[in-house]
Amino acid sequence: MSSHDLSSSPAPARSSCRSCWLAAPGLLWMGLFFLAPLALVFAISFASRGTYGGIVWELTSANYLDLWHPLYGKILGQSLWYATLTTAICFVLGFPLAYVIARSPARWQPVLLLLVMLPFWTNFLVRTYAWMILLRQDGLANSLLIALGVVDAPLELLYTPTAVVIGLVYGYLPFMVLPLYVAVERLDPLLVEAAWDLYASRWAVFTRVVIPLTMPGIVGGSVLVFIPSLGSFITPDLLGGARSMMIGNLIQHEYLVVRDWPLGSAVSFVLMAIVMAAVALYYRHAARTTGPLEGR
Amino acid sequence: MRRGSTGLSLVSSLAMVFLYGPIFVLVLYSFNAAHLSMAWRGTTLKWYAALWHDEALLAATENSLLIAVISTIGATLLGGLMALGMERMPLRRQQIIEGGLVLPLVIPEVMMGVALMLLFVMLKMPLGLTTVMLGHIVFNIPLVTIMIRTRLRKLDPALREAAADLGANSWQVFRHVTLPLLRPAIWGAVLVAFTVSLDDFLVTFFTAGPGATTLPLKVYSMIKSGVTPEINALSALLLVMSMASVALALHLQRREV
Numbered sequence: 290m291s292s293h294d295l296s297s298s299p300a301p302a303r304s305s306c307r308s309c310w311l312a313a314p315g316l317l318w319m320g321l322f323f324l325a326p327l328a329l330v331f332a333i334s335f336a337s338r339g340t341y342g343g344i345v346w347e348l349t350s351a352n353y354l355d356l357w358h359p360l361y362g363k364i365l366g367q368s369l370w371y372a373t374l375t376t377a378i379c380f381v382l383g384f385p386l387a388y389v390i391a392r393s394p395a396r397w398q399p400v401l402l403l404l405v406m407l408p409f410w411t412n413f414l415v416r417t418y419a420w421m422i423l424l425r426q427d428g429l430a431n432s433l434l435i436a437l438g439v440v441d442a443p444l445e446l447l448y449t450p451t452a453v454v455i456g457l458v459y460g461y462l463p464f465m466v467l468p469l470y471v472a473v474e475r476l477d478p479l480l481v482e483a484a485w486d487l488y489a490s491r492w493a494v495f496t497r498v499v500i501p502l503t504m505p506g507i508v509g510g511s512v513l514v515f516i517p518s519l520g521s522f523i524t525p526d527l528l529g530g531a532r533s534m535m536i537g538n539l540i541q542h543e544y545l546v547v548r549d550w551p552l553g554s555a556v557s558f559v560l561m562a563i564v565m566a567a568v569a570l571y572y573r574h575a576a577r578t579t580g581p582l583e584g585r
Numbered sequence: 586m587r588r589g590s591t592g593l594s595l596v597s598s599l600a601m602v603f604l605y606g607p608i609f610v611l612v613l614y615s616f617n618a619a620h621l622s623m624a625w626r627g628t629t630l631k632w633y634a635a636l637w638h639d640e641a642l643l644a645a646t647e648n649s650l651l652i653a654v655i656s657t658i659g660a661t662l663l664g665g666l667m668a669l670g671m672e673r674m675p676l677r678r679q680q681i682i683e684g685g686l687v688l689p690l691v692i693p694e695v696m697m698g699v700a701l702m703l704l705f706v707m708l709k710m711p712l713g714l715t716t717v718m719l720g721h722i723v724f725n726i727p728l729v730t731i732m733i734r735t736r737l738r739k740l741d742p743a744l745r746e747a748a749a750d751l752g753a754n755s756w757q758v759f760r761h762v763t764l765p766l767l768r769p770a771i772w773g774a775v776l777v778a779f780t781v782s783l784d785d786f787l788v789t790f791f792t793a794g795p796g797a798t799t800l801p802l803k804v805y806s807m808i809k810s811g812v813t814p815e816i817n818a819l820s821a822l823l824l825v826m827s828m829a830s831v832a833l834a835l836h837l838q839r840r841e842v
Contacts, residue, residue, distance in 0.1 A: 306673045306674065308669065308670060308672070308673050308755070309670050309671075309673055309674050310670060311666040311667070311669045311670030312666065312667045312669075312670025312671050312674070312682070313670070314663055314666060314667075315663035315664055315666060315667030315670075315726055315730065316667065316682070318663055318722065318723070318726060319685070319686075319689075319723065319726060319727075322701065322704070322719055322720070322722070322723045323688075323689055323697075323723050325704060326697075326700035326701050326703060326704040327692075327696075327700050329700065329703050329704055329707065330696070330699065330700045330703060333703065381596075382596065382599075382600045382603070383600070385592075385593040385594075385596035385597045385600070386596070386597040386600045386601070388593055388597075389593050389594055389597040390597075403835070404601070404604075405601075405604065407828060407831060408604050408605070408608060410780070410827050410828070410830075410831045411608070411823070411824050411827040411828065412784045412801065412804075412820075412823045412824070412827060413784065413786065414786055414801055414804050414805055414808070415611070415804065415820040415823050415824055416607065416608070418611070418804075418808050418816065418820055419607035419608060419610065419611040419820070420607055421808070422607075422610065422611060422614065422817075423606075423607055423610060429610060459603070459604075459607065462600070462603075462604065463604075516691055516693075517693075519693070520692075520693025520694070520695060520696070521693075522693075522694070522695045522787060523786060523787070527808060536693075537693060537695040540695050540696070540699060541695060541699075544699050544702070544791075550703070553699060554699075554703075557693075557695075557696045557699060557700075560693055560696065561692060561693070561696060564691060564692060564693060568687075568691055
């Protein structure tokens, strides 16, 4: 498929934009392999499960009602909790980092930003695996804690909710730093100076000047961390135990283990609804300053 | 930032240690001669050597490369054409398509994986290398389109107008003006698509079926079946590869300016 399509494609009826047809193959592809599958998942979430897995096309809302079962509620609740906690920790770590980068000499800024982003571009499985080595019973984290005299016996670190949140923070911290950097960079240092000169306390400067003025970056970074954390699969799968399952693991479990596709589809759509709400929040408050969502 | 700047630097140094510490430890331990314990038993390259003799691993690498090459070519063609086609569309339609292109980037990958799996099962397509490639093209098209569109928007329209005024037809304008100007962006997109495809786990996990093991699937099963020193070596190699491709992509971007 090359640009020869230009001449062979039929002219559109109304507009005379022949080159617009170049977009057709790509759009068709996305329709067929992206929108159609999503529509299929949506349809199946209202169907019933057959006796041996499979699907029976009977319209029902039972799958969504099943989600109120305490077990699913617990997984949903703890996923939201882990994602929120991850977002908060990323903010606490990421804000100082973004601030220092934005206030460092101009020629250093791109280098420092690159250093923050570089780990993100490496294989996610590998980065998660690195934490398995660190958090093992005989891993470096435990050796360090024992050597420092913090604990006497090795702690159970791996396969806990703590490990999951550490893994998530590690995976998505760069997403917090980038929008915050953009926001801090635009913050006029004179405004902060003025607050100091007026004898504002350090806390007042932070909460009444810095935070309000960098709000778009804070919202942007938080959404960019929250979305992938909430939908994560690899991190809870490798670092978490059976008790720290998240929505992503539940979906995988329902599809591949239990083979209850309708229920798995319903869970998927609940997850998608939450994600879409977060995306809407992003576009309302942050897109103007930090650009469209393009990270992955 | 005068007051409180030591605190800020301290936290940001800690954050940097947090980002690079685990990677560093992983690479370091890939050279550790000890088999099971974390204690240091001297430097060795034997885990790297072992990788070369792992037939299954080499087969997985071959699959991964094949999938990455085909899906990158597919996504670059479809995404590149899409970027070109969108240029002349009414603004409103461009915005709608752009909004739609963001969707695959933000929806949870698990969901994309199960959705594709369902589609292939419904269409009675056997899961394998082909279905993985089809899936990888889906998540790479938006990346390519966005990257090439960004560059296309920065081009000076006068250049193409001048060529047209000098009698070039639309194909000649594309071939001799637009394409050369887009080249760095296209190569950048190729590199990104290739890296993302090579690294993808979830979409592959759901669309691969039993026969088509890729490198990330192999790494996953190795991790799941127990920690061995070979994974450390493999992981270190993958880390170095990703970093090298990022460096190359940045180099290309710099030339673009």
